[in-house]
Structures are given as structure tokens and as C-alpha cells.
Amino acid sequence: MHGFASRTHCRWHGAHTSRQDRANFSGLKFSAFIRAPLGRCARAGHSERRSLKRSSSMTRWIDNPEINPTWAVVHAHENARRLEAGVSPSIQADEKVMPETIAATAGTPIEQLQILHQRIAPIYKAIGPFTACRRACSSCCYYKVDVYPLEAELIAQSLDLPLPSLPASHQPGHGRRCPFLTKKATCGIYAVRPMVCRQHVMLTETNYWCLAARAHQVKLPLMRLTGIDEAFVEIVKRDGRSQPSQIRDLRDYFPTSPVTSSAGESLSP
Numbered sequence: 001m002h003g004f005a006s007r008t009h010c011r012w013h014g015a016h017t018s019r020q021d022r023a024n025f026s027g028l029k030f031s032a033f034i035r036a037p038l039g040r041c042a043r044a045g046h047s048e049r050r051s052l053k054r055s056s057s058m059t060r061w062i063d064n065p066e067i068n069p070t071w072a073v074v075h076a077h078e079n080a081r082r083l084e085a086g087v088s089p090s091i092q093a094d095e096k097v098m099p100e101t102i103a104a105t106a107g108t109p110i111e112q113l114q115i116l117h118q119r120i121a122p123i124y125k126a127i128g129p130f131t132a133c134r135r136a137c138s139s140c141c142y143y144k145v146d147v148y149p150l151e152a153e154l155i156a157q158s159l160d161l162p163l164p165s166l167p168a169s170h171q172p173g174h175g176r177r178c179p180f181l182t183k184k185a186t187c188g189i190y191a192v193r194p195m196v197c198r199q200h201v202m203l204t205e206t207n208y209w210c211l212a213a214r215a216h217q218v219k220l221p222l223m224r225l226t227g228i229d230e231a232f233v234e235i236v237k238r239d240g241r242s243q244p245s246q247i248r249d250l251r252d253y254f255p256t257s258p259v260t261s262s263a264g265e266s267l268s269p
């Protein structure tokens with residue numbers, strides 16, 4: 001059973017980041033879930049700016065109720081219900097049949113991955129207004145960015161780099177800036193960015209809890225699109241390099257970026 005559902009994927013703790021893990025979660029009702037920690041990029045600094053207008057903690061809570069973690073959780077769950085009701089049935093149907101859609105396409109796994117990227121774009125666009133994720137918010141670009149070898153190859157291919165072999169290193173990703181994050185806080189490899197970046201959708205109103213320094217403090221729901229998850233898992237399985245031991249952080253493959261010329265320095269967003 002596919003569709004809009006809860007998601008336990010966690011980029012901060014890394015314990016649930018394998019697609020095999022996620023594939024084992026099937027069709028939880030979207031409106032009835034408890035999720036893993038925090039979310040993805042959001043309205044760039046929006047909540048921060050509002051919260052800094054006044055000095056007392058009480059007025060800060062009034063300005064930005066999401067500083068209260070309980071309120072943030074409630075809002076995220078309410079928003080999940082709004083999303084489920086507000087996204088068109090045709091979009092939800094497209095998402096649900098994504099495994100079959102991708103299975104019916106010809107081509108190599110890397111070609112199928114590119115098709116998946118194209119097919120899911122309108123789905124995430126439809127979901128966007130219900131999420132806190134906005135252009136130029138880069139909070140989640142300071143978390144782990146787990147990728148499979150296939151994804152690393154697609155990125156290398158897009159940059160005209162030699163196909164990378166599996167790195168021996170395991171970089172700690174959390175709190176470190178992604179090397180592909182540009183100075184304008186946009187993604188330097190947006191068209192080929194990993195699935196974990198696409199799938200990380202925050203349901204809170206603002207990005208207050210998205211900052212890396214706060215990411216472990218509150219457990220908030222994330223959205224999970226089970227049809228897309230499963231389609232991706234099938235592509236990776238077909239590629240044959242689908243074991244958790246073959247997952248690396250993006251920084252293991254690309255310690256520095258030819259796009260941004262930036263190293264994965266340790267920063268707080």
C-alpha cells in the first residue's frame with residue numbers, strides 16, 4: 001500500500017536512513033503518525049527574525065509559537081491533515097503508483113533515477129505550500145546527506161567527473177555544511193541532488209527547529225511519501241548496491257565541491 005504516510009527517516013541520528021529500513025514501513029495513515037526528529041529546510045530565517053524582535057521569552061513565544069516545541073508538534077500534525085486534504089487526488093494517485101510507473105520505464109538504473117527525479121518534481125511542488133521548506137533555506141544542508149553509490153555516480157556524471165568508487169571514509173555529517181551549498185544558500189546540484197534531500201519535508205510553520213543546533217532537541221513529524229520511497233528502493237536494488245554498508249555521506253564522495261569551491265567546513269546555519 002502506497003501513498004502519503006508517516007516517515008521515520010532521520011538525517012540527524014542516521015539510524016533510519018537506509019532505504020531498506022524505510023521500505024519496511026508500509027502505508028501508515030498520514031494523519032496518524034509519530035515521526036522521527038525534525039525536518040527540513042524552511043522559510044529562511046523567518047522565525048528567527050520574528051523571535052528576535054522582542055527580548056522577553058514570553059513575547060518571543062507570542063511572536064513565534066513554534067519556539068514552544070509542543071505547539072510545533074501540534075501544528076505539524078494539523079498541517080499533515082491539511083496537506084492530505086488539500087493535495088489533489090490526481091497528485092496523490094500519481095504518488096501512489098510511482099513504483100509501477102518507474103518499473104514500466106526502460107533504461108539503466110541511473111536513467112530510471114533521473115526519470116524518478118522528473119516524475120516526483122510535480123508532486124513535491126504540489127506539497128510545497130503546506131510545508132515550511134522554502135528556497136534559500138539551507139538548514140537541512142548541515143545534516144547528514146546519505147547517498148547510495150548510484151546517486152553519487154549521477155552527481156559525478158552531471159559534473160563531468162570520473163565515476164567515484166565507494167569511499168572508505170565515513171564522515172560525520174551532522175553540523176557540517178554540505179559542500180554543494182552555494183553562497184546564496186541554494187543547492188549547487190539541484191537537478192541531481194540526492195533523494196534524501198528531496199524527501200526531507202518539514203511540516204512545521206517555520207524552520208525554527210530545523211537548525212542543526214536544535215535538530216536533536218524535539219521530535220517532529222516529517223512527511224513520508226511511501227510510493228516514492230518504494231520506487232527509489234527498487235531502483236537502488238536493481239542497481240545492486242543497496243546495502244546499508246554501501247551508504248556514505250555525500251561529503252565522503254565530494255569533500256569539496258567543484259560547483260561551490262567550498263569545503264565541508266563545520267558551521268552552524
Ligand code: SF4
Nearest residue numbers: 141178180181187197
Ligand atoms: S545536495 Fe543540495 S539540497 Fe542536499 S544538502 Fe547539499 S546543498 Fe543541500
